[in-house]
Amino acid sequence: MMVIGRTGRCCLLLLLQLKAMEVPINRPFQVVRPTANHSSMLPVPDGLARLASHPSSIAIISVVGPFHSGKSFLLNALLGDTKVFQIGRKTSPETEGIWLCRTDMIASDGSEVWLMDSEGFFGPGVAESYDAKIFTIATLLGGHLVYPPCIPSRPRPCLHVLVRHSQP
Ligand SMILES: Nc1nc2c(ncn2[C@@H]2O[C@H](COP(=O)(O)OP(=O)(O)OP(=O)(O)O)[C@@H](O)[C@H]2O)c(=O)[nH]1
Ligand SMILES: [Mg+2]
Numbered sequence: 001m002m003v004i005g006r007t008g009r010c011c012l013l014l015l016l017q018l019k020a021m022e023v024p025i026n027r028p029f030q031v032v033r034p035t036a037n038h039s040s041m042l043p044v045p046d047g048l049a050r051l052a053s054h055p056s057s058i059a060i061i062s063v064v065g066p067f068h069s070g071k072s073f074l075l076n077a078l079l080g081d082t083k084v085f086q087i088g089r090k091t092s093p094e095t096e097g098i099w100l101c102r103t104d105m106i107a108s109d110g111s112e113v114w115l116m117d118s119e120g121f122f123g124p125g126v127a128e129s130y131d132a133k134i135f136t137i138a139t140l141l142g143g144h145l146v147y148p149p150c151i152p153s154r155p156r157p158c159l160h161v162l163v164r165h166s167q168p
Contacts, residue, residue: 023053023054026101027084028099030047031043032097033097041097041133047100057111058113059144060116061144061146064134064147066122071117072117095119098119099117099118101115101116118138135163
């Protein structure tokens with residue numbers, strides 16, 4: 001029988017702790033959530049801790065756009081798995097705040113590709129200034145920003161409104 005010494009036990013414990021902290025692949029987690037009235041945003045400490053603990057470089061692809069326009073659907077299509085991001089079954093907004101998902105895709109510079117899903121713009125009762133915050137975070141964090149084609153009733157010029165609100 002192999003006997004593990006005190007140092008070995010400490011190393012084993014450390015390895016187990018590191019394993020427990022490892023960000024799982026294809027399991028989205030929230031990093032920012034809205035306040036109850038969607039006037040502002042709050043950090044999600046657990047999600048931000050996961051992000052901070054990740055040791056390697058990350059390239060983020062973020063998707064923004066009106067609510068119920070297929071953002072989460074598109075991200076699932078990129079992953080080839082319809083069950084990773086939550087898809088809206090009703091016409092009401094589904095995704096809230098900002099979510100990140102580690103993937104097994106690797107960018108050309110060796111960074112891990114992570115996907116960012118975001119709360120849709122123009123949700124009922126949500127101020128344009130709130131949408132602008134989502135837009136700003138997604139734009140600043142994303143190496144690439146994807147804005148799927150707008151539905152006809154919300155033409156592309158709506159982006160102008162968000163850009164205007166995003167300015168200090
Ligand atoms: N067949 C098909 N259905 C789609 C496509 N894109 C979106 N849908 C459907 O449209 C609905 C809304 O899609 P979501 O991906 O949840 O839209 P979202 O923009 O993430 O919505 P929110 O999270 O509410 O902002 C779902 O019922 C999807 O199945 C598409 O390209 N093809
Ligand atoms: Mg969604």
